[in-house]
Amino acid sequence: MITNITRRFLVSLFTLMASLYRDRKTRKLAGIPLVCIVIGFALPQKMIIPVKGATINDWDDNSFWAYPWGSSITHKGIDIFKPKGTHVISSTYGIVIYTYEGGKGGKTVMVLGPKWRFHYYAHLDEIAAFPLQPVKSGTILGTVGNTGNAIHTPSHLHYAITTPFPYWWLRDTEAIQGNRKMFHLDPDTWLRD
Numbered sequence: 001m002i003t004n005i006t007r008r009f010l011v012s013l014f015t016l017m018a019s020l021y022r023d024r025k026t027r028k029l030a031g032i033p034l035v036c037i038v039i040g041f042a043l044p045q046k047m048i049i050p051v052k053g054a055t056i057n058d059w060d061d062n063s064f065w066a067y068p069w070g071s072s073i074t075h076k077g078i079d080i081f082k083p084k085g086t087h088v089i090s091s092t093y094g095i096v097i098y099t100y101e102g103g104k105g106g107k108t109v110m111v112l113g114p115k116w117r118f119h120y121y122a123h124l125d126e127i128a129a130f131p132l133q134p135v136k137s138g139t140i141l142g143t144v145g146n147t148g149n150a151i152h153t154p155s156h157l158h159y160a161i162t163t164p165f166p167y168w169w170l171r172d173t174e175a176i177q178g179n180r181k182m183f184h185l186d187p188d189t190w191l192r193d
């Protein structure tokens with residue numbers, strides 16, 4: 001039910017706080033990670049569509065939580081269709097957490113943006129970002145492709161947003177895997193203005 005990134009995030013947070021607390025010299029600093037978390041939540045977020053030239057007509061608004069969806073069971077993001085090679089751009093400012101090649105996502109980039117939201121860009125043809133790179137909204141992260149399990153699908157960006165902090169009010173008792181809606185947010189929510 002809890003996502004991998006949530007687990008990793010919370011474990012590293014508590015490990016950091018515990019190690020600061022354990023040493024008497026740094027005990028007073030143990031609260032700093034919590035202060036950082038509050039600041040992260042306070043940062044404003046303004047999002048743009050993360051594919052150059054794309055409009056709200058380039059994804060299907062029913063694609064979020066579409067079921068059935070192969071081994072993922074439900075589709076926890078949106079697919080923005082554009083020709084291979086179109087620039088994938090960061091939807092928000094933030095910092096690149098990792099780039100990765102392999103598995104279902106193919107070539108992927110993960111960006112941590114304001115409000116502790118993790119922005120996931122998948123099936124890229126080329127990656128143009130590097131870990132710990134600061135990005136603005138509009139910074140090129142790579143190009144649209146069909147790597148990973150999209151190999152037989154027209155080129156598109158799979159774009160998903162996760163939060164390590166559960167949004168209890170988004171829990172959906174009707175939907176398949178509806179508990180996970182606390183952690184997987186619908187990007188469509190912020191891309192329509």
Ligand SMILES: [Zn+2]
Pocket residue numbers: 075077078079157158159
């Ligand atoms: Zn997708």
